[in-house]
Amino acid sequence: MRIRFRALILLVGLAHSIDGFSSIRSSNEPVSSIRPQFSDTHSLNRELHALAKLKDRRAAEKAHDLLKHAESSVLSNDLSCVPDTYSYTSVIDAWAGIRQSEKTTEILMYMNEITDDKRNMKPNTVACNLVINSFKGDADGGDKAEALLEQMRDDYNTGRNKYCSPDTISYNSVMNVWAHSGRKDAGEKAELVLDSLWKMHSILKTDDNKSILVPDQFSYSTVISAWARSGSGQYAAEKSEKVLDQMNQYYQSGYKKLYPTTYVVNAVLNAWAKSKGRQAIQRIEALVLRMEQLSKKNHPELQPNIISYNTIIGAYAELGEAKQAQKSLRRVENCSFVIPDEISYYSVISAWTRNKNKLLGAQKALAILKHMEQRCENNSSAISPTNVGYATVINAFAQCGEAEMAESILNFMDSAYQKGNKNLKPTILSFNTVCNAFAKSQSRDAADRAMVILERMKKGKYQPDIITYTSVLDALSKQGTEESAEKALDLLQSLEREYDATKNTKIKPNIRTYTSVVNAISRSKLEPRRAHDMMDHIEDMNRKSSHQEIKLDVVCYNAVINAWGWSEEPDKAIMANSILERMLERYVDGNKDAKPDLITLNSLLNACAFTKHKDIERAAATVHIAVSAFKVFEEEGFDSPNHLAYGSLLMVVNKLVANDDVRTEYIKKIFHKCCQKGHFSGYVARQLKHGISSVILKELLGSAIVPNKSKEIHIDKRRVPKKWCRNEFGVKSRSRPSKKRSLTRVSITKHRPETILVER
Secondary structure, eight states: OOOOHHHHHHHTTOOSOOTTTGGGGGOOOOSOSOOOOOSSHHHHHHHHHHHHTTOOHHHHHHHHHHHHHHHHHHHTTOOSSOOOHHHHHHHHHHHHTTTOHHHHHHHHHHHHHTOOSSOOOOOOHHHHHHHHHHTTTOTTHHHHHHHHHHHHHHHHHHTSOTTOOOOHHHHHHHHHHHHTSOOTTHHHHHHHHHHHHHHHHHHHOOTTSOOSOOOOHHHHHHHHHHHHHTTOHHHHHHHHHHHHHHHHHHHHTTOGGGOOOHHHHHHHHHHHHHHOSHHHHHHHHHHHHHHHHHHTTTOGGGOOOHHHHHHHHHHHHHTTOHHHHHHHHHHHHTOSSOOOOHHHHHHHHHHHHTOSSHHHHHHHHHHHHHHHHHHHHHOTTSOOOOHHHHHHHHHHHHHTTOHHHHHHHHHHHHHHHHTTOGGGOOOHHHHHHHHHHHHHSOOTTHHHHHHHHHHHHHHTTOOOOHHHHHHHHHHHHHHOSHHHHHHHHHHHHHHHHHHHHHOOGGGOOOHHHHHHHHHHHHHHTOOHHHHHHHHHHHHHHHTSGGGTTOOOOHHHHHHHHHHHHTSOOTTHHHHHHHHHHHHHHHHHTTOGGGOOOHHHHHHHHHHHHTOOOSSHHHHHHHHHHHHHHHHHHHSTTSOOOOHHHHHHHHHHHHHHOOOHHHHHHHHHHHHHHHHHHTOOOHHHHHHHHHHSOHHHHHHHHGGGEEOOSSSEEEEEGGGSOGGGSTTTTTOOOSSOOSOTTTOOOOOOOTTSOSEEEEEO
C-alpha cells in the first residue's frame, strides 16, 4: 500500500508551520524593507514569472518575499493585488528551478490551507508537477514523487480537487526523479511508473486509442536513462534495450508518436557504455550500424549524431583501446552528416594518455592535437584544440618524467596566447604540472627550471598558488645542497610575508609546503637543529586560531628524524627518539596524522646505527633507544616491523655492542623473533654474518648453509623454512630505508638467484 503524500511529508518533518505564509495571519511585521507596489494581480504575476525563469536562489527568495508582501496586503484589506493560483505556481516554479523541495511542498500545502468559500487556491496539475520535479536529486525523492502522484489521483477521483488530474507530464516527472535518484532500483521503479501510465491509458482511452494519458518519447527515454544510471551494468543495459523494443512494438501497433528517435537510442547506447566490457562495445557498434541502415531507408529520425559516435569512441577509450578509439574518430571525420567535437578528440587523447607505454601514449596524444590544428588550417569549421587538450598532454608527459617536453608545450601555449589565441591561455594547473614534473625529475637544473617558471608566472598574468610554491620547494629539496636549502628557506620566508600582508588564501602555506623545506634542510646535511626549529615553528602556528589546519603529520616528523639521522651529531639518536615520543604524544592527544609508521622506525634505527660513541655507556643507551622503539611497533595498533626493521636493529647491535657474548645473545633473540614473524630475508642474513661467528651462523641457519670450498658462505633459499620468509617472499616493502648506505633493499624472493652469497 502506497504512503499518501501528506503522510509522507509529515514523516519527513515538513508539515510544520510554513515560514513566511502561515505566520502572516498572526504577524504584522514587515516582510522586507522594500515594499514594491503592484497595480493588479496581473502585474504581480508577470514579475513572479520573470523571476521564476532565472533559476537563481536570489530570484527565488525575491519572488517568495513579493508573494508574502502581497498576502499581507490582502490581510490588511487591500484587494487591489490578490495573489491567485498562478502567483503561487510561479513561486513554486522559482524554488523548483533550484531544487528546493522543502519550499515547494510547503507552498503546495499552504495553498490547500488558505482555500475557502471566498478564495479557491487548490493547486492545479502544473503546480503539482513542478513540486514533483523539485524532488529530483533528493535521496528519497522518488518515494516523495510517487506519493504526490498518488495524492493527485486520489484528490481528483474523490472530488477534493478537480484541478489536479495527473497528465503524462506528471508520470514523466516521477520517472525522471527516479532516474536522478542514484538508487540501484531506479530503473525498476521508473519502469513500474511507466506500466502504471499504460494502465491508466487503457482505462481512459477511447476506441481510437486516444487519451489524455499516453506515454511519449520522453517517457521511454527517461526509463532507459533510469536503467543506465542505476549502476547495474550489463543487466541494466539489457533492460534498457528491452524498453526500446517495447516502444518499437507500440509504434508498430499504431501509436505513431512512439517512434524511436536518435535521442532514445542514444539513451540505450549510454546504458551499454556504462556497463563497459567487450560485449558492450559490440552492442553499441551493432545499434549504431542499425541506426545508419534505417536512416537510409526513410527513417531520418534515426540518423546517428555525434553523441552516438562519441559513445563508441568513449567505450573504446574506457577499455584503454586507444587504437580502436582513434579508428572510430577517423570514421567520424570521414562522415558526411556529422562533425567531430571536442569530446570526440579528447576521448581519444584520454585513451592514449592511459596507454601502458606512457611515453608513446603522450606522443600519440600530442599528435592528435597537431592533427586538429592541421584540420583547422584546412577547414574553418573544424574543432580547434583548446587549453584543456594541451593541459592533458602536458600532464601525460609529466607523468612519464618528460619535464622538458611538458615545458616546451607550455611555452607553445603561452606563445600562442600572447599572439591572440585566447583558447590556448595556459591555466595555473598547467604551470603547476610542469613545476611538479621538474620536482620529480632527476635533472641537475630541475630546481632552477622550476624557479624560472615561478618568476615567469609572477611577472606575467598568472598568479602562482600554494601548489606552485610547494612544487618549487620540493624541487629545491631534491637538490640536496646547502645552497638549495638556503633558497628554500628564503622562498618560504618570502611566501609567509606575502601571505601575512595579503591574507590571500591561495598562497597560504600548508603542511606539505613546510615538509618540503624540512626535506631540503635534511638532504643538504645542514644543521639538523634548523629542521627541528621548523617543526617547533609549525606547532607554534597550529596553536594560533588562524593556522589550526596546519598540523604536523608523520611525513614531516619523519623528515625531521632524517635530518638528525643523516647528520654527524653525536646525540642524533637521542633527538630522533625525542621526536618519536612527541609523535606518540600528539597521536594520543588526537592528531591521527602523527601516528608513527615503519619509515619512522627505520629512520630512527638508522640514526641509532650510525651514532658514533667512544664510551660503552652511551653506546648501550643508544641500543636501549633502538630496542625500546622497536617494542613500540610490536604493540597492537602500529605497523608491525618488517625485514628492513629487523635488519636495521641487527645493524644497531652489530655496531654498538662490543662484547661478543652479549652481542650474540642479542642477535639470537632478534633472529628467532624475525623468523617467528616471517620476516627473514637476504638483508637480515647479511646483518647476521656481520655480528656472529660462522659457527653460530651455521647453528642458526642449519641445513640452509651450503658447504663451499671458497671463502664465502652460501645460503640456499630452497632450504630456508618457508615460514621464516612467509611475509617477505615476492613482496615489495612499502616502507623505504631512511638512508641508502644503511638499509640496502635486498630480500630473498622467487625472482632472485638460487643462493645468497654471504662473506665470511
